[in-house]
Amino acid sequence: MTEEHPYQGERPQRQRGRRVLVVLLILLLVLIGLLVTADRVAAGMAERVLADQVRTEIAQQNVEAGPPEVEIGGFPFVTQVLDGRYKRISIGLREVRGSVQGDVLALPTLDIDAHDVTASLDTLRSGQGEVVAGSVTGTGTVSYDSLAARLDQEGLRLGERDGKLVVTAPVDILGERLPVTGTADLKVDQGRVALRFTNLTAEGMPSGPLARVLLNNFAQGISVDVPLPELPFDLTVREVRPLPEGLQVTAEAAEVPINAAG
Structure with a gap:
């Protein structure tokens, strides 16, 4: 007569229990994946609706731009929909142009972050109704080429060095064409950027007060107030800062x- 080991019956039960646990974990992961996918699909649909409305809004403000890119921040999206409140909505605009006194200043990029946004489910579903942001910040870049064109000086170039706006230009001083370099002080005033060029130097400049007066006159001639293009969403410029790209x-x-x- 064969003696039965007391633990032989427990091993198959443990193995079955482990298999059931593994199956449940797999099902849970699949369910989570489906919920995340559904959440992102719903967010994508809302982003497309908002992108269409933003396109119409900026057109009404006579601002030209490429197709807006909209991203709704925060996860999960569904809970924000139910609450009718969104932490952040990002809007990316490219090649933004606005008419300024007959000229056009270009902003290759304008990145807008809208915070504390309220929008009902019906608004997102139908595209009708108000979407209001508690606060909006926008960061854009004015190309140096468009700024230089406003100064209307042959051969003048602008750039950035050590956090300063730098100018280089050939200037006629006492019959000699000399390379001039210098920096500008920047200030924002009522939608305009005040450029005040200081500390200009000319390589090989003749000595004497007349040469210095001519150099100072050139500095005054390129020190101007540059109006910025009208920005969408009632954005008011607060700060300008030179970067390598603009x-x-x-x-x-x-x-x-x-x-x-809205």
């Missing part, structure tokens, strides 16, 4: 409708 413009606004229906 002059960065930072703007702000509060309690702003970000869709045409």
Whole structure:
């Protein structure tokens, strides 16, 4: 007669229990994956609706730009929909142009972050109704070429060095064409960027007060107030800062409708 080991019956039960646990974990992961996918699909649909409305809004403000790219931040999206409140909505605009006194200043990029946004489910579903942001910040870049064109000086070039706006230009001083370099002080005033060029130097400049007067006159001639293009969403420029790729413009606004229906 064969003696039965007391643990032989427990091993198959443990193995079955482990298999059941593994199956449940797999099902849970699949369910989570489906929920995340559904959440992202719903967010994508809402982003497309908002992108269409933003396109209409900026067109009404006579601002030209490429197709807006909209991203709704925060996860999960569904809980924000139910609450009708969104932490952040990012809007990316490219090749932004606005008419300024007959000229056109270009912003290759304008990145807008809308915070504390309210929008009902019906608004996102139908595209009708208000989408209002508690606060909006925008960061754009004015190309140095477009700024240099405004100064209207042959051979003048602008750039950035050590956090300063730098100018280089050939200048006629006492019959000699000399390379001039210098930096500019920047200030924002009522939608305009005040450029005040200081500390200009000319390599090989003749000595004497007349040469210095001519150099100072050139500095005054290129020290101008540059009007910026009208920005969407009532954005008001607060700061300008030179970067290697262009002059960065930072703007702000509060309690702003970000869709045409608003």
